[in-house]
Amino acid sequence: MTLALRGEKLTRTFRSAAGDVHACVDIDIEVAEGELVVVRGSSGAGKTTLLNLLGGLDQPTSGRVWIGDVEATALDEDELARVRRERLGFVFQSFGLIPIMSAAENVELPLRIAKTAPAERDRRVAEALRLVGLADHAAQRPGELSGGQQQRVGIARAIAVRPHVLIADEPTGQLDSRTAATVMDLIGDLVHSQGLAAVVSTHDPLLVQRADRVIELHDGRVTSVGGHAPAGPGPADEASGPADASDDAEGPSEDAPHPPRTRAEAREQRHTDG
Template sequence: MTLALRGEKLSRTFSSAAGDVHACVDIDIEVAAGELVVVRGASGAGKTTLLNLLGGLDAPTSGTVWIGDVEATALDEDALAALRRERLGFVFQSFGLIPILSAAENVELPLRIAKTPPAERDARVAEALKLVGLADHAAQRPTELSGGQQQRVGIARAIAVRPHVLIADEPTGQLDSRTAATVMDLIGDLVHSQGLAAIVSTHDPLLVQRADRVIELHDGRVTSVTSVTGRDAAGPAAATTDAPAPDAEEHDESHTPRTRAEAREQRRTDH
C-alpha cells in the first residue's frame, strides 16, 4: 500500500471571544493511492478544518501532514504553494468556477498558473473533460451548464493537474440526491481508474456507501473508522460496524446502493 496522504496528531485550535475552539484534536489519518475515504459528521464536527489542514490551506496548531514523502507542514509558503499545485487537486461545494470563462478555460486555469506548455495544456484539458463526460461542453460557460455539470467541470479542473491526492469538501452539497450520487460515482471511478488518493467530506449517508473507508468526526475528534468494503480499518481509532449512521434513519436502507456499480444500475432501472 502506497500512502499518498498522512496526518499525524493533527490539532487546530481557534481563539474566540467565548474561549478556545478545538476544531480538530489529535487526529491521525492515512489515505492510500487508489482509495476513496469519506469524512462525515454533523456541521461543526471539524470536517472542513481537517481537509484544510491536509490540503495545506491552513496550518495545524500541532501535528504534521505528509504528502507522499514530503512533510508539508515543514515547508515555507512558496514551497507549500508549489506542492499544492503539483500534487493536490481541490473540489469545492460552491463549484468555484469563473463565470466569464468556458468550461475548458476553467479547467485550463491551474495549468496556466503552473506554466504548463500550451500544447500539453490543451491535451490535458481535453483529457480531463472527456474523463468527466463533458467533452462536448468545452465551449459552454458555467451559466449554460447544470449544477451537476458545473461540479464535473470542477472535478476536471482538479484532475487536469494530475494530482496525487484529490480533496473534496462537500462536493455534492448543492446538488439533488440523484446528481450527487452520479458525482460521487464519478469521483470513485476516477480514484480507482487513475490511482488517485481521495478524501471527501459529506454528511449524506447515501454517498458514504461509495467510499472504501469512512471516518466519523464528532467535536473535532475521530470517533470511528469503518471499512465499507469489508476490509479492516487501520489505525488505533479503527472500528468496523454494521450499525447505520445516526442520520441514516431517514432513508430506506433496502433501496440504498452499496457499491458504485449498484448505484449505476439503480439509476438505469429508475429511468
C-alpha cells in the same frame, strides 16, 4: 500499499473571545493511492478544518502532514504553494467556476498558473473533460450547465493537474440526491481508475456508501473508522465510461426511484435509465 497522504496528531485550536475552540484534536489519518476516504460528521464536527489541514490551506496548532514523502508542515509558504499546485487537486461545494470562462477555460486555468506548455494544456483539458463525460460541453459557460455538470467541470479542473491527492469538501452539498450520487460515483471511478488518493467530506449517509473507508468526526475528534467493500467495475461498466452529462440536467421527478445507495446500484440504475 503506498501512502499518498498522512496526518499525525493533527490539532487545530482557534482563539475566540468566548474561549478556545478545538476544531480538530489529535487526529491521525492515512490515505493510500487508489483509496476513497469519506470524512463524515454533522455541521461543526471539524470536517472542513481537517481537509484544510491536509491540503495545506491551514496550518495545524500541532501535528504534522505528509503529502507523499514530503512533510508539508515543514515547508515555507513558497514551497507549500508549489506542492499544492503539483500534487493536490481541490473540489469545492460552491463549484468555484469563473462565470465568463468556458468549461475548457475553467479547467485550463490551474495549468496556466503552473505555466504548462500550450499543447500540453490542450491535451490535458480535453482528457479531463472526457473523463468526466463533458467532452461535448467544452465551449459552454457555467451558466449554461446544470449543477451536476458544473461540479463535473470542477472535478475536471482538479484532475487536469494530475494530482496525487484529491480533496473534496462537501462536493455534493448543492446537488439533488440523484445527481449527488452520480458525482460521488464519478469521483470513486476516477480514484480507482487513475490511482488517486481522495478525501471527501460529507454528512450525507447515502454518499458514505461509495467510500472505501469512513472516518467519523464529532467535536473535532475521530469517533470511529469503518470500511466498505466497493463493488469493482465489470466489463460493461468499463466500456460505458462516465455517465452522459444529460443524466443530471434535471432533478428527480415525484415518481422517480429512490436515489442509489451503493456504487453498484448507481451503475445499474444508470444502465436502466439509458
